[in-house]
Amino acid sequence: MKPGGKRQIWDEYQKEIADDNYFYVRSCVRQNFFPGAEKTFFRYMKQLGRNVVENPSHTTCSGIGYHSDIVPFETAMTMVARQFALMTEAGYENFVTSCITSFGLYSEVLETWEHFPEVEEQTRIHLRNATGREFLKPKNLAHASDVTFKLRKEIADAGRYRLVNQDTGKPIRVVEHIGCHYSRMFPNKGVGGAEYPYVLVGMIEDWGGEVIDYPERRHCCGFGFRQYLVKANRGYSISASKKKFDSMKPYKPELILTNCPGCPMFLDRWQYAISEMEGTTYGENGQGIPVMTYEELAGLILGYDPWDLGLQVHQVPVEPLLDKMGIPYDPEKKFLDIDGNFIGKPKSPSFLKFY
Amino acid sequence: MGALYEKLRQDVRFVEGLKACLNCGTCTAICPAAEFYNYQPRKLVDILQTKDDEKILELLKSDTIWYCGECMSCVTRCPRNNAPGLLITALRSLSQESGYFTESEKGRQQLAIKRTVGHWILKYGYCLYPSQITPENHPEQGPIWEWEFQNIEKVMERLGANYQKAGPGVLRAIPQEDLDEIKKIFDETGGTARFEKIEEYSKQKAEEMGIQLDDGLKNDYIKHIYTAVNKDHTTGS
Amino acid sequence: MDNTVIVIGGGISGLTAAGMLAQQGLDVTLLEKENETGGHLARWDRLFPDRKKASDVLDFAMKGLNNAKIVTGVTITGISRHQNGFTVTSPLSQYTASALLVATGFELFEARKKEEYGYGIYNNVITSADLEEQFKSGRKVLTSEGKTPGRIGFIHCVGSRDEKVGNLYCSKVCCVTGVKQAIELKEMFPASEVFNFYMDLRMFDRHFEELYYEAQQKWGVSFIRGRLSECSENPDGSIILKTEDTLTGKPLKMTIDLLVLLSGFVPSGGTRGISKMLGLQEGDDGFINSADQHSQNNLSGIEGVFLAGALKGPISVSEAVADARAAAAQVTCYISSIAVTHD
Numbered sequence: 001m002k003p004g005g006k007r008q009i010w011d012e013y014q015k016e017i018a019d020d021n022y023f024y025v026r027s028c029v030r031q032n033f034f035p036g037a038e039k040t041f042f043r044y045m046k047q048l049g050r051n052v053v054e055n056p057s058h059t060t061c062s063g064i065g066y067h068s069d070i071v072p073f074e075t076a077m078t079m080v081a082r083q084f085a086l087m088t089e090a091g092y093e094n095f096v097t098s099c100i101t102s103f104g105l106y107s108e109v110l111e112t113w114e115h116f117p118e119v120e121e122q123t124r125i126h127l128r129n130a131t132g133r134e135f136l137k138p139k140n141l142a143h144a145s146d147v148t149f150k151l152r153k154e155i156a157d158a159g160r161y162r163l164v165n166q167d168t169g170k171p172i173r174v175v176e177h178i179g180c181h182y183s184r185m186f187p188n189k190g191v192g193g194a195e196y197p198y199v200l201v202g203m204i205e206d207w208g209g210e211v212i213d214y215p216e217r218r219h220c221c222g223f224g225f226r227q228y229l230v231k232a233n234r235g236y237s238i239s240a241s242k243k244k245f246d247s248m249k250p251y252k253p254e255l256i257l258t259n260c261p262g263c264p265m266f267l268d269r270w271q272y273a274i275s276e277m278e279g280t281t282y283g284e285n286g287q288g289i290p291v292m293t294y295e296e297l298a299g300l301i302l303g304y305d306p307w308d309l310g311l312q313v314h315q316v317p318v319e320p321l322l323d324k325m326g327i328p329y330d331p332e333k334k335f336l337d338i339d340g341n342f343i344g345k346p347k348s349p350s351f352l353k354f355y
Numbered sequence: 356m357g358a359l360y361e362k363l364r365q366d367v368r369f370v371e372g373l374k375a376c377l378n379c380g381t382c383t384a385i386c387p388a389a390e391f392y393n394y395q396p397r398k399l400v401d402i403l404q405t406k407d408d409e410k411i412l413e414l415l416k417s418d419t420i421w422y423c424g425e426c427m428s429c430v431t432r433c434p435r436n437n438a439p440g441l442l443i444t445a446l447r448s449l450s451q452e453s454g455y456f457t458e459s460e461k462g463r464q465q466l467a468i469k470r471t472v473g474h475w476i477l478k479y480g481y482c483l484y485p486s487q488i489t490p491e492n493h494p495e496q497g498p499i500w501e502w503e504f505q506n507i508e509k510v511m512e513r514l515g516a517n518y519q520k521a522g523p524g525v526l527r528a529i530p531q532e533d534l535d536e537i538k539k540i541f542d543e544t545g546g547t548a549r550f551e552k553i554e555e556y557s558k559q560k561a562e563e564m565g566i567q568l569d570d571g572l573k574n575d576y577i578k579h580i581y582t583a584v585n586k587d588h589t590t591g592s
Numbered sequence: 593m594d595n596t597v598i599v600i601g602g603g604i605s606g607l608t609a610a611g612m613l614a615q616q617g618l619d620v621t622l623l624e625k626e627n628e629t630g631g632h633l634a635r636w637d638r639l640f641p642d643r644k645k646a647s648d649v650l651d652f653a654m655k656g657l658n659n660a661k662i663v664t665g666v667t668i669t670g671i672s673r674h675q676n677g678f679t680v681t682s683p684l685s686q687y688t689a690s691a692l693l694v695a696t697g698f699e700l701f702e703a704r705k706k707e708e709y710g711y712g713i714y715n716n717v718i719t720s721a722d723l724e725e726q727f728k729s730g731r732k733v734l735t736s737e738g739k740t741p742g743r744i745g746f747i748h749c750v751g752s753r754d755e756k757v758g759n760l761y762c763s764k765v766c767c768v769t770g771v772k773q774a775i776e777l778k779e780m781f782p783a784s785e786v787f788n789f790y791m792d793l794r795m796f797d798r799h800f801e802e803l804y805y806e807a808q809q810k811w812g813v814s815f816i817r818g819r820l821s822e823c824s825e826n827p828d829g830s831i832i833l834k835t836e837d838t839l840t841g842k843p844l845k846m847t848i849d850l851l852v853l854l855s856g857f858v859p860s861g862g863t864r865g866i867s868k869m870l871g872l873q874e875g876d877d878g879f880i881n882s883a884d885q886h887s888q889n890n891l892s893g894i895e896g897v898f899l900a901g902a903l904k905g906p907i908s909v910s911e912a913v914a915d916a917r918a919a920a921a922q923v924t925c926y927i928s929s930i931a932v933t934h935d
Contacts, residue, residue, distance in 0.1 A: 001825055005704060005713035028482040031525045033500075036514040038525055056523045057533045064482035067425045069447035070469045070553065071476070073368060075546035082540065104427075116367050130539040180426040185438075187431065194431045195707035195822075215824035215832050220387045224424025227388075229472060230464045231492065232584045236391045236424065238495070243390075250827060272497040310514045315497040335502075337509040346502035354498075377753070379791045380836030384821035389836070389843045398841060432708070432821050434754040 001213065006196045013193035017150045018094035018140040022052045023087040027099030028060050030261035030293070036310020037261075037295040038098055041144055044298055048154050052096070055086045063101040067225040074126065077119070080109045081127045085135035095138035096147055100260035103143040104181025107189050110137060141189075143182065145259035145294045149191055149199045152206045160303035163209030163255075166326035171210035175253040175289075176200035177244075177267065179260025180220050200257050203294060207301050209255070216247035221263040228266070241270035245282045245289075252284075255321055256291040264291045272315045275351040287353045288316030300327055307333055317355045331355065357408025359415070363445055372441030376400040382429035382439050392588050394422040396429050396439035403442060415450040418588060421461030451553055457560035461588070463580045466557040469550055470572060477538055480529035485511075485518075492581075595619050595927050596689040598680055600866055602662065603631025604653060604909060605901025606695035608916035609923075611656035613693075616924045620660040621687055623680065625862055627665045629654075631697055637727035639909055640765075640772040641799035649909060663687075671869045677896060691896045691923050694870070694880075695916065696862040698902040701751025701759065701855045708822040709750065709853055716741075716831050717823065717851045719750075720769055727776060733850070737829050741784055741849035744777055745833060746770045747820045748790040752856030761877045763856030764906040767794040770854045771807050778811040786813045787848070789820055789835055797908065818844065823851060856906070863903040870897055879905040890919040898923050 022045075030037050045052045062079045065071035071079075083106075087095055097103045113120035127133050148155070156162075163172040178197045183190025192198025195218070201211050222240025227233040244267070248256075258264040271288040275281050283289045291314065292300075299309040300322075306329045311318045322329055334355070335343050348354040363369045382396040383389045389396065399419065402410050414420055423443040430438040447456075456462035475484050490501040503510050508518060517524025541547045561568035561576040568576035595618045599610045602624030610622040628634065636646040670681040677690035703711035703719045711717045715736035726733050735741050748770050752763040767790065774786045788807075793815070795801040807813040818835035825831060831851045837844045859867075859878045867874055872892055873881040880903045883891040892899050900919035901912045 002713055002715065005710075008704070008712070009707055026525070031481070031516070032483045032485050032488065035511055035516045035525050039515040054523045056521075056527055057530060059480035059529055059533060059537055060476055060482045062476055062482065065468075065472050065476050067444075068465075068468045068472060069444060069451065070465060070473045070549065072448060072545050072549050073366070073444070074544040075541055075549075078540045078544050079537070082536065112367060112371070115371070119367055126540070126543050130543040131536045180428065184427040184431045193707065213825075215826065217824070218428075218822065220424065220426040220428060222387060222424070224387070224426065226421070226464065226468060227424045229468055231581050232464065233461070234495065235584075235589070236388065236422075239391050240387045240424075269495055269497055269500075272499075273495040307513075308515070313499060313503055313510065313514075315499040336513070337506075338512045343506045343509050343513075344502065347498040349498060377791065378838055379749075379819035380817075380838040381819045381821040383836035383838075383841075384818065384834045384843055386843070395836070395841050395843075397836060397838060432756075434749075434756055434819070436755045 009196050010192045010198040013188060013191065013198070015146065015189065015191045016140060017142045017146045020050050021092060022050070022094050022096040022147065023090060023092035024052050024054050024096050024144070025058050025061065025083055025098065025102065026054070027097070027102065027261045028064060029265060030098050033265045034261065034293060034296070034310055034313070036308065037293050040295040040299040040304065040309050041098070043304065044155065044302055047158065047302065048151055050151075053090060053092065055090055058083055058086050061099075061102045061105055063099065063105045064225060066105060067101065068229055069226070074123070076105060077109050077112070077123045078126045078130065080106055081123050081135050082131060082133060084137060085127065085131070085133035087138060088134070088136045093136070093139035095141050096144050098144050098261065100143060100179030101181045101262070103141070104185060106141055107186055110141065111186065113137075143259065145199050146191060148294050148298055149202050152203045155298050155301055156206045159207070159301040161301055161325050161327050163204060163207045163325065165324045167324070171208055172254050172321070172324065173212050173252060174204045174209045174255045174257050175212050175214065175217070175248050175251070176204060177221065177256055177258045177263050179258070179263050182259065200259055200294065203297070204257060207297070212248070212251045212253050214248045214251050216244045219244050221266045223262045223266055237266065238270050238273055241266055242274055245271065245274070249282050253289055254324065256289055257294065257297060258291065259294055261293065264293050267291045268315050272349055272352055275349060279351050281352055283320070285353070286351060287320055290314070290316055290318040290321045292318065300325070305329070315349075316352065319355050357406070357411070359408045359411045359449070360406045362449055363411070366445040366448060368441040369445035372438035372445065373400065373403055374435050374437050376404055376437055377435060379434060381432040381434065385428045385432055387426060387428070388422040388424055392422040394419060396423070400437055400439050400442060412455070414446060415453065415455040416458035418459040418461040420446045420450060421459065421464070422588070451549060454552065454556040457556050460583055460585060463557065463560065465553050467577055467581045469553045470577065473550055477534065477541065480534050480537060481526070485526070593676060593690040593927065593929070596621070596677070597691045597693060597923055597927065598623060598678065598687055598689040599693045599695060600668065600680070601631075601695035601697055601862065601901070602626075602629030602664065603695065603697045603901065604633045604649065605697065605912045605916040607653040607657065608913050609693050609695060609900050609920045610660040611653060611658060612917050612920035613923060614658035614660040615656065616920070618924065618927060621689065622660055622662045623666040623668065623687065624662065624664045625667060629662060629664060633909065635721065635728070636724045638772070638776070640768045641797070641803045643772070649913075668866065668869070671866070691898065691926055692870075693898045693900055693919055693923055694866055694872070694892070694903060695900045696866050696903050697860050698857040698863070698906070699860040701757070701858050703750055703853045703855050705757050706750055706853070709747065709820065710823055710825065711853060714823065714825040714831060716829055716849060717853065720766070720773060720852055720854045723773055723852050733777065733780060735829065735849050739849070740781055743785045743848040744787070744850045744852065745831070745846070745848040746774055746786070746788040746852045746854060748788065748854050749819060750853040750855045751858070753791065759856065759858065759877070762794065762906070764794060764796065765908050766854040766856055768797070768800045768803065771804050771813075773852065774813040775803070775807050775811050778813060787846070788813060788815045789818055789833070790815060791817065791819050797910070816844070857902065859903065870894060872897070877905070879903065890915070890922045896926065898926075
C-alpha cells in the first residue's frame with residue numbers, strides 16, 4: 001500500500017469546523033450505553049478552554065425513529081428545527097452533535113432545505129404552529145469527533161499517555177470505524193471524505209498509534225436501525241459486524257476506535273454474542289478487541305481515570321489495552337458506586353475473558 | 356403514471372433519490388442488506404423507474420422494502436446520483452400511510468418499533484431509555500448490560516449522569532413542557548397520525564390473523580412480529 | 593490573407609492535418625507543447641481492432657509531413673487576432689498565420705480521483721495506459737510482488753458515465769481497449785483468468801464486435817456485467833473487488849492479482865488553455881463544441897479557427913485521422929477563399 005495516495009485525498013477534503021462556542025446536543029445511544037462519554041467530552045473541552053453549552057430542553061432529534069421509518073420526514077425536520085431554535089435562543093451558531101445519525105440527519109435536513117426552500121418554509125410554519133418557536137440555521141454544523149479532531153494536537157500536548165505499547169515501544173495497532181451517517185451521503189461534509197475518512201486517523205496518528213487498514217474497513221457495523229431494534233432481524237446486524245471482525249483479525253488490531261455512538265455498542269456486544277454462539281474471540285488469548293469512542297480515548301490520553309470515563313460498562317474489557325499503554329487503574333474500584341460501595345460484579349461470558 | 360407513483364413523487368426524498376438508473380450494480384455490490392437478504396437495491400430502483408403502479412403496489416406489500424438498513428452506502432457510490440436508501444424511506448412511509456405494511460412479515464414489525472422507540476420519544480424525549488431495554492428482549496447486550504440495567508441508578512450516578520433529574524446532563528429528566536412541545540410537533544406534522552395508522556392497520560391485521568393484540572408489549576401479536584422469521588428472506592432459498 | 597497556417601498540437605490529429613496542409617502547398621507550422629510529437633499514440637503499443645503497431649500509424653503520419661515546420665517544447669502564452677489572421681505567442685517566440693487549426697487533444701482521467709478504486713494507494717491497481725506502456729516495453733506484466741498474475745480484472749468506465757467524478761459522458765474507446773488488452777494479457781499468460789467488468793460493451797466500429805467474440809471464444813475472457821463498487825487490498829497485495837453480477841442479480845466478491853482501470857477521456861490542459869485564449873465554445877462536458885456536430889464539425893464558429901480530433905470529445909485513432917484530414921480540407925478552402933459554409 002502506498003500511504004502517499006491517501007494523504008493527497010485527505011488534503012483535498014478539508015472541512016470547516018468552528019473554533020469555539022458550541023451548542024451541544026446529546027446522543028440517545030451514547031447516553032444509554034456509554035454514559036461517561038459525553039461528560040468526558042465536556043471535561044476535556046473545558047480543560048482546553050473551550051465553551052460548550054447544553055440546553056436541558058433539547059431532546060432526541062428522533063433520528064432512530066426516523067431511520068426506522070416510524071417518524072415521518074416532516075416530523076423529523078421539525079424536531080431538527082426545534083433543536084436549531086434552542087440554539088438560536090441561546091445565542092449560538094455553532095451546532096455540535098454527539099450522535100453520528102443525528103449529524104447525518106441534520107446534514108440531510110439542511111441539504112433538503114437548500115434544494116427545496118419551500119420545504120424549509122413549511123417546516124418553519126410547522127414549528128411555529130406547534131411551539132411558537134423560530135429558528136436560524138447553524139452557521140457551522142460539526143460532529144463532536146470533528147471538534148476533537150480539530151483539537152487533537154492540543155490533546156496530545158496536554159496528554160499524559162500515548163497510544164504506544166510501553167513495553168515494546170511500538171505504536172498500538174488501531175482499527176478506526178466511521179459511522180455510516182458521517183460522510184456517506186455527503187462526502188464533502190466529512191473530514192477526509194467518504195472513502196478514506198481522516199477524522200479518527202488524525203487522532204490516532206497524533207496520539208502515537210498506528211492505523212490499520214483492512215478489506216472490510218468501510219463496511220457498516222450493521223446497526224441497520226430496524227435490523228437491530230426488532231429481534232427477528234438481528235441476524236443482519238450481527239453478520240455485518242462479524243464480517244468486519246473476520247476481516248480485521250489477521251491484522252491483529254489492539255483497539256477499535258469509533259466516532260458513532262451506536263457502532264461501538266455493536267462492535268463491543270457482537271463480539272460477546274459471537275463468542276457465545278461459536279466460541280470465537282478476536283483478540284489475543286481469548287480476549288476481545290477493546291472498542292472505544294473518541295471521548296474515551298481522548299480521556300485516557302489526558303490521564304482521566306478509566307472508571308470515570310465509563311470503561312467499566314464495556315462488555316469487552318479495556319484493561320489489556322490500559323496495561324499496554326501503562327495507564328494505571330485500580331481493578332478493585334471497577335464496580336464501585338459513587339460512594340465507594342461495591343455494586344456487584346457482572347457475570348462472566350462463557351468464552352470472552354472478562355475482568 | 357399511476358396514483359401510487361404520483362404519491363411517491365410528493366415525497367422530496369423520492370425526488371432526490373431517483374434520477375435514472377443504468378443498472379450498473381454498484382449499489383447492490385456494496386449493500387449490507389444485499390449480502391444478507393434476498394435483496395438487490397438495483398432491482399428496486401429499476402422497478403421504480405418503470406413507474407408501474409402494479410409493481411409499486413407489490414413492493415409496498417412485500418418484505419423487499421424492509422430489508423434495507425439505511426446505511427446509505429449506495430448513495431456514496433451511485434454514478435447517476437440516485438439514492439436507493441432514500442427511495443426506501445419514501446416507500447416505507449407510503450407503505451405505512453396506506454396500510455400495506457401489514458401484508459409482509461417484515462412490514463408488520465413496525466408496530467413493535469412504534470410501541471418501543473415511538474413511545475419512548477414521546478414519553479422520555481429519547482429514542483432509547485435504559486429501563487426499557489430489558490435484558491430479556493436484548494440478550495445480546497450481554498451480562499454487562501444486565502448488570503447496568505439492574506443497577507442503573509448507581510451506575511449512572513457513578514458516571515456523572517443526571518439520570519431522571521432536572522437540569523442538564525446525561526439522561527436528564529426532560530421537562531414536561533418540552534415533551535409537550537414534542538407531542539405538538541408530532542400532532543402538527545403527521546407524526547401522531549402515522550403512529551395511529553400503524554396501530555389501526557396492525558389491529559386489523561391481528562384480527563385477520565387471529566392473534567391477540569392489546570396495548571403494550573406483552574401480547575401475542577407483538578411477540579409474534581418481534582420474533583417471527585421465515586426462511587425466504589435470506590440467500591440460499 | 594496568406595497561405596500560412598498554425599497547427600496547435602502535435603498528436604495524431606495535428607500531425608495528420610499538418611502533413612495534409614503541407615501537401616496541399618500551404619505554409620504550415622505545428623506547435624507542440626511537449627518535447628516530442630506523437631501525443632498519446634507515441635506511448636501506446638498496439639491498436640484495435642487489428643493489433644497493428646501504434647508506431648506504424650505514427651510513422652505514416654510523420655512521413656507525410658512534407659515541409660511542415662515542427663516546433664516542439666512550445667508553451668503558448670497568448671493568442672491574438674488581427675486583420676490578417678492570428679499571432680501566437682510563446683515565452684521565446686511569436687508565430688503568425690492566417691488560420692489556426694486547434695488539435696490539442698485529450699488527457700486520461702486521473703484514476704486516483706475514483707478514490708474507492710485505490711489507484712495510487714494499492715500497488716496492484718494500474719490503468720490501461722500503464723498497461724499499454726508495459727506492453728510497449730516488451731516486459732512481462734507482473735504484479736508488484738514480481739509474480740505472474742493468475743487472475744486479472746479489467747474495470748470499464750473509469751471516470752466516464754459517472755456523475756460522482758463529474759463526467760457524464762461515455763469515453764467510447766475504453767471498451768474495445770479493454771477487450772484488446774484482455775486478449776493481449778491472455779496471449780501473455782494463457783493460464784491466467786481474465787475478467788472484464790463492464791456496464792455496456794461499446795463495440796461501435798468495424799471488427800470490434802468480432803474482437804469481443806474472439807476474446808470470449810478463443811481466449812476465454814469472462815465478461816461480467818457489473819460496475820466495480822469498491823476494491824480493497826489483502827496483506828499479500830492481491831485486490832478484493834466488490835461488484836454485482838447484474839445478470840444473475842447477485843453481489844459478487846472476487847480476489848484478483850492485478851486490476852486494470854480503463855480510464856476515460858477528459859479535455860486536456862492544453863485544450864482548456866487554448867479554448868480560453870481563443871474563446872472557443874465549451875460544452876457541458878468540457879470538450880469543445882464545433883459549429884455543428886453533423887455538418888460543420890471542423891469549424892469552431894470563430895472565423896479562421898478550425899478544430900480537429902479529441903478536443904471535441906472521445907475519438908478513436910482512425911476517426912482522429914479522418915477528422916484531421918477533413919479539417920485540413922476546410923482550412924485549405926478557407927485560405928483559398930473558397931466558401932466553407934453555405935447558407
